[in-house]
Amino acid sequence: MATRLTGTVALVTGASSGIGAATARRLAEHGASVALVARREDRLDDLAAEIGKAGGTALAVAADITDRDRAEAAVRGTVEHFGRLDILVNNAGLMLLGPVVGADAEDWERMLAVNVRGLLHTTHAALPHLLAAAEEGPRRVADIVNISSIAGRVAWNGYGVYNLTKFGVNGFTESLRQEVTRRHVRVGVLEPGGVDTELGSHNKPGIQDAMITPFYESTEVLSPEDIADGVAYMVTRPRHASVGELWIMPTDQV
Ligand code: NDP
Numbered sequence: 001m002a003t004r005l006t007g008t009v010a011l012v013t014g015a016s017s018g019i020g021a022a023t024a025r026r027l028a029e030h031g032a033s034v035a036l037v038a039r040r041e042d043r044l045d046d047l048a049a050e051i052g053k054a055g056g057t058a059l060a061v062a063a064d065i066t067d068r069d070r071a072e073a074a075v076r077g078t079v080e081h082f083g084r085l086d087i088l089v090n091n092a093g094l095m096l097l098g099p100v101v102g103a104d105a106e107d108w109e110r111m112l113a114v115n116v117r118g119l120l121h122t123t124h125a126a127l128p129h130l131l132a133a134a135e136e137g138p139r140r141v142a143d144i145v146n147i148s149s150i151a152g153r154v155a156w157n158g159y160g161v162y163n164l165t166k167f168g169v170n171g172f173t174e175s176l177r178q179e180v181t182r183r184h185v186r187v188g189v190l191e192p193g194g195v196d197t198e199l200g201s202h203n204k205p206g207i208q209d210a211m212i213t214p215f216y217e218s219t220e221v222l223s224p225e226d227i228a229d230g231v232a233y234m235v236t237r238p239r240h241a242s243v244g245e246l247w248i249m250p251t252d253q254v
Pocket of ligand 1: 012013014016017018020021037038039041063064065066091092093094095114118147148149150152191192193194195196197198199200
């Protein structure tokens with residue numbers, strides 16, 4: 001399918017599952033060449049093959065984005081391979097819930113490392129290429145889409161450090177938007193409510209039973225494709241229109 005993304009290159013972090021995998025598929029359908037970044041290389045290879053079979057172009061780039069050198073190398077490898085970078089989707093994330101009192105501080109470090117520092121590493125490495133794409137690229141505009149969360153808008157008991165990371169992503173996104181929007185790099189957040197992915201599965205069994213399973217059992221949640229559609233909407237707007245914030249909720253989630 002030839003659309004506005006034909007000739008562009010997109011890098012999606014957290015492309016080995018859930019929202020990231022669906023987004024990579026969708027952007028490839030719209031004509032972008034897609035770099036798939038995450039740690040599970042076998043998953044990335046399978047997805048790259050699937051996208052290729054469907055007529056798209058994808059490159060698997062195994063990297064732990066919490067390591068600044070690896071994150072920079074992932075961006076550099078993408079640009080070396082495809083020759084440019086037009087779209088960055090900062091999607092990789094981790095949600096470890098539970099009370100602050102008595103929490104395992106290592107869980108906090110892991111969330112801060114992926115949701116905050118990882119996003120900063122890829123953004124910092126990608127910006128020079130995005131600014132160049134906005135000057136010379138096929139669309140003369142470039143995009144950063146940060147996947148935040150409803151938890152970046154609303155705080156809940158038991159979500160403390162996850163809330164901290166996603167509120168932080170929202171603030172950083174708007175500040176960066178103001179910095180680079182006049183240079184035609186559009187920067188926006190997409191804030192999903194509940195989506196059917198592996199996100200909750202990394203929690204300890206007691207937390208899953210108390211905080212995650214009851215929600216998923218009582219709610220008709222979103223699919224990863226619903227969020228991929230939102231990302232595609234944001235990055236296919238005409239050059240003069242920038243979507244700074246997109247909030248997508250399951251209809252029956254309050
Ligand atoms: P998944 O757990 O399915 O996906 C998370 C992705 O992040 C995986 O591809 C994982 O790949 C990647 N990732 C984790 N750590 C790293 C790392 N150190 N380096 C590189 N990649 C990493 O969950 P979702 O698809 O749901 O999550 C995607 C985003 O959506 C997250 O930012 C999450 O906070 C957000 N979100 C999700 C919601 C939901 O209900 N599911 C709701 C609101 C927001 P690998 O393990 O292979 O490295």
